[in-house]
Amino acid sequence: MRYEIDECGYYGNYGGSYIPEMLYPNIEELRLNYLTIINEDDFQVQFNQLLHDYVGRPTPLYFAQRLSEHYGAKIYLKREDLCHTGAHKINNTIGQILLAKKLGKQKIIAETGAGQHGVATATVCALMGMECIVYMGQLDMERQRPNVERMRILGTTVVPATSGNMTLKDATNEAMRHWINHPTDTHYIIGSVVGPHPYPDMVARFQSVISEEIKNQLIENEGNPYPDYVIACVGGGSNAAGAFYHFVNDDHVQLVGVEAAGHGIHSGESAATTVLGKPGVLHGSKTLLMQTEDGQVIEPYSISAGLDYPGIGPWHAHLCETGRVTFMNATDDEAMNAGIELSRTEGIIPAIETAHAIAVLKKIEFNPDDVVVVNLSGRGDKDLETYIRWGKY
């Protein structure tokens, strides 16, 4: 497998574990145990049962007829938006909370941007009766009020991150600081394929159920497990990692990651890391990072709080560098238009993150018999206010 993580925790030039010594025991405990624990039979039974009975998996692979006619290809939507809590994020939080219990942890912390990962974490903590603290940028708390209240209803303490731009990057900093201060009884559930090794690999494995199901469902629908394209949006990249995972070694499957271009790639207000980033170290791993010449991290911008992150997961950085994944991008306007378009053609209001993936359909020249899978990572309920403010519908 050319794209697998190596024994030191690197994907090619990216990954690793760049953490202060205070976090070393926690990360080492995870690194030494995660594979053993998640491969145990009773873990697998519990994980799969919860995904089935609680999350509602397998999620449908829906053939989008009108969208297909419009773009001249066979377009399928992988309906992660139908997961309990409204997005793919819960696949990972179920896995990590079971792991945390196995490690004997009593408390959970998490960071969140749009609030989807925060809600998914608050949900599994309620389910397992564990104490939960979620760090969220103060700006994001204002932008995503309903998700803040959902977390609170679920019994989670939401702590505002007030440093930096007060968004996802800063919430992640605060969660890491909390973990440094509470190293023994607490597990940190990172929500994306970012962070020090083994997080990127662990989160990708928990999300890989997405592509595993796509394969099975395509056999049923098309008689062939391999699509011609898999398209997913990338912030940190967890839904894309899950959607690409079981296809990455099949070169004839074209993998497309879609980043947020904000007001335009070169507008100074963007989150398109693969275009604007250089190799650097943030939040424990070496990856592509938007930064100044002096190595200070640049605050990203996107209309979507979930794509508003200055880096990408190290696996994606490697997949980009090797050319295995084609990275495209969509501006705020393109994404919002695509969100409205999907609502009108298929009756599905997507999360604005997801709308970025829909937005590139018009930029790719398909053959009529191309099988295209778009990972519909989340639903748009949380974004109603942004849609309303956008107003063009």
Added chain:
Amino acid sequence: MNRIDQLFQNKKSGILSVFFTAGFPSLNDTTEIAKQLDAAGVDMIEIGIPFSDPIADGPIIQASSKQAIDNGMTVKLLLEQVHEIRQSVSIPIVLMGYLNPVMQFGMEKFFTEAKAAGADGFILPDMPFDEYQHRYRQPMEANDLRNIFLVSPTTSEARIRKIDEASRGFIYAVSSSSTTGAKKGFQTEQVSYFERLNSMKLENPFLIGFGISNHETFTTACRYSAGVIVGSAFIECLRTAEDFSAAIPNFIDHLKG
């Protein structure tokens, strides 16, 4: 001889090392602060390279880093300031910072230029141990520079031994499981951790840092180690100081008692 080695050879206890952020409160204060610390009798200075996302730091150092970046602080400018400090200051200078700004400057270029400017060692808390051993140990040692590793209360004995073996100069013992400036005073568990470290008879001397803010914590830490590192409390002093030439000696005197 490396100035860090020299210091620890000549002084076995009560060493005081003071940390401050380069370019704070004002961009060009770095040199003046270093001179004042030297004049006030500190044994070593640690100059922080500001970074936008300092995950091991509490609010005080975070705020100083942000202000320093806003002031225009860069690695290149810091090295010029170190050169300037070296014109009159002869105590060891350690540069401390997160990996990314140094990586963008160029690791090996940083080692060479830091040496030329007059630095004696580095503390790069998020540099992985293995990466140091395989990539950076050789160029650092070639420049006679010391890399200072951290240990914390949760670091296993086996790892402390491994770190001790790879270290030259001294070891930075973080006093508690915390970010910088987070805790006040020492609890019994911290004292027993200091005793444990002391009883390990390490090859290298260690200095205790994090949570040392007054004479009491200074004295306790000195009892079990070669000395202490003070950071957040001094940054707080700088933030509120009207005149460095009065505030800095006053701060050091109070600390030492």
